[in-house]
Amino acid sequence: xxxxxxxxxxxxxxxxxxxxxxxxxxxxxxxxxxxxxxxxxxxxxxxxxxxxxxxxxxxxxxxxxxxxxxxxxxxxxxxxxxxxxxxxxxxxxxxxxxxxxxxxxxxxxxxxxxxxxxxxxxxxxxxxxxxxxxxxxxxxxxxxxxxxxxx
Numbered sequence: 551x552x553x554x555x556x557x558x559x560x561x562x563x564x565x566x567x568x569x570x571x572x573x574x575x576x577x578x579x580x581x582x583x584x585x586x587x588x589x590x591x592x593x594x595x596x597x598x599x600x601x602x603x604x605x606x607x608x609x610x611x612x613x614x615x616x617x618x619x620x621x622x623x624x625x626x627x628x629x630x631x632x633x634x635x636x637x638x639x640x641x642x643x644x645x646x647x648x649x650x651x652x653x654x655x656x657x658x659x660x661x662x663x664x665x666x667x668x669x670x671x672x673x674x675x676x677x678x679x680x681x682x683x684x685x686x687x688x689x690x691x692x693x694x695x696x697x698x699x700x701x
Contacts, residue, residue, distance in 0.1 A: 556622045557596060557622075557623075557624040557674070558570075558596060558622065560676070561669060561673060565669055565670070568659065568663070569656070569659065569666075572651050572652065572655050572656060573596075573649040573650065573651055574649070574650050575598075575649060575650070576647075576648055576649075576650045577646065577647050577648075578600075578642040578645070578648070579642065579645055580642055580644050580645050581641065581642060582641065582642040583639070583640075583641050584602065584625070584641060584642060585626070585636050585639060586639050587605075587607055587636055587637065587638055587639040588635055588636060589635070589636050590634065590636075591626060591628035591629045591634045591635055591653065592629060592634065592652070592654065593626065593629055593650055593651060593652055593653050594624065594625060594626035594627065594629050594630075594650075594651050594656070595648040595649060595651070596622070596623070596624055596625070596648060596649045597619055597620060597621055597622065597623050597646060598621065598647040599621055600620070600621075600642060600643070600644045600645050600646030600647060600648075601618055601619065601642075601643040601644045601646070602618070602619045602620075602625055602640050602641065602642055602643060602646055603618050603619075603643050604616050604618075604619065604640055604681070604685075605639045605641065606638050606639070607639070613639070615688070616638060616684060616685040617684045617685065617688070618643060624677050625640060625648065626640070627674050627681075629653025629656070629657075630653070630656075630657065630671070630674055634653065638685075656670075
């Protein structure tokens with residue numbers, strides 16, 4: 551797995567500790583729908599154990615899995631940017647344990663300490679770039695005719 555996906559490992563210890571003060575532990579049973587695409591994004595999670603699929607509804611087609619997240623991965627970035635609406639859906643592929651963070655509290659922490667905010671925004675932006683590249687590749691694979699070769 552890409553280290554870009556490991557939010558806590560990318561934060562300096564003092565910022566990681568401050569962020570973790572906001573965390574609460576949660577669990578999701580297998581097959582639990584964690585959030586829906588275009589739903590209100592008011593929180594995020596860091597996965598402690600288990601796996602979560604990110605999916606995207608495709609017009610006239612089934613829902614497509616665009617990525618599977620695991621231990622250490624950030625689940626949810628839409629809490630950081632208006633309009634605070636999920637860009638993907640998410641479902642527990644297996645039983646999941648995670649740290650949950652309130653998005654408004656995390657944004658307030660970033661405003662209170664702009665240096666922490668900059669580090670967090672950069673880390674989330676790196677994760678976002680990785681997710682968008684992965685989603686693009688999966689969607690190209692989904693829509694490309696078999697055997698069409700490289701674009």
